[in-house]
Amino acid sequence: MRPAIEFTSVPTWALARTRPDADLSGRYWTVIAFGGGDPHADDAAEIAAGWIAQIDAVHPGAAPRVHRVSDDVAARDALTADLATALVGWRLMIAGPADACLRLRARAVRHHVGDDEITVASTDVVDRDVHCAHCRAVTRAVVEIEGVVACVGCGRSLVVHAHVSRRIGAHLGVMT
Structure with a gap:
């Protein structure tokens, strides 16, 4: 939800x-x-x-x-x-x-x-930077919040969460 x-x-x-x-x-x-x-x-x-x-x-x-x-x-x-x-x-x-x-x-x-x-x-607001919680790579993609993107670093499928890191300036991505 x-x-x-x-x-x-x-x-x-x-x-x-x-x-x-x-x-x-x-x-x-x-x-x-x-x-x-x-x-x-x-x-x-x-x-x-x-x-x-x-x-x-x-x-x-x-x-x-x-x-x-x-x-x-x-x-x-x-x-x-x-x-x-x-x-x-x-x-x-x-x-x-x-x-x-x-x-x-x-x-x-x-x-x-x-x-x-x-x-x-x-x-x-089309492109998003998604920070992988697993390998710390940042993937730039056209993806919605709660959408899924493949990490450019580790290849995991990441769910884009409704969280932005103020320090990194990217959305949080966590393996599905």
């Missing part, structure tokens, strides 16, 4: 495309929009532009740092660079495919960024 999603660790934005407003409670912002080969790259750029407009309307001259990135490496580099100079009141806003956003959020959490300092807009 599938648990009510609000009682799981799966963020709602990892299940359905979302477009939240900018977090205007901060004083400094980093906006990271995933682009590159993603078919929803324009969506991420549009969301980021909307966030910038919202911030500018409430905090004129705030000058949020905006990074349009093509992959996880560029996103991690942008996050790491901005965290090095972050001040009290800093906020992180991420727009892009849910799997990429989960991975970047995990990186931010490992650097002690609080969930209340992160805003995520998901442009695509």
